[in-house]
Amino acid sequence: MQILKTLFIILLITLVQPIKAQLVINEFMAANSSTINDPDFDESADWIELYNASNEEIDLSDYFLTDNLDEPDKWSFPVGTFIASNGFLLIWADGEDTGLHTSFKLS
Numbered sequence: 001m002q003i004l005k006t007l008f009i010i011l012l013i014t015l016v017q018p019i020k021a022q023l024v025i026n027e028f029m030a031a032n033s034s035t036i037n038d039p040d041f042d043e044s045a046d047w048i049e050l051y052n053a054s055n056e057e058i059d060l061s062d063y064f065l066t067d068n069l070d071e072p073d074k075w076s077f078p079v080g081t082f083i084a085s086n087g088f089l090l091i092w093a094d095g096e097d098t099g100l101h102t103s104f105k106l107s
Contacts, residue, residue, distance in 0.1 A: 027048075
């Protein structure tokens with residue numbers, strides 16, 4: 001149930017921003033133990049994959065992710081983060097809070 005709540009919160013925060021393009025959560029992994037290894041910290045960590053279903057690049061500089069509705073802007077995308085048209089972006093939800101690593105975990 002906690003995973004569904006977290007996914008809902010992430011989706012809600014993503015959709016709060018003005019809709020200029022079709023950005024969706026394509027896939028996520030909570031409690032990742034061996035599926036994908038994070039090359040930055042050489043560990044298996046939770047992750048969220050976004051997909052840009054539009055024909056235009058999306059600037060995520062004004063977008064946020066959170067695991068707490070009381071803190072909707074808990075983690076902001078770094079300025080200059082883009083998803084190419086019909087492209088994917090992997091965000092590590094590992095608590096590292098640097099680059100594309102959120103300040104929280106999914107599990």
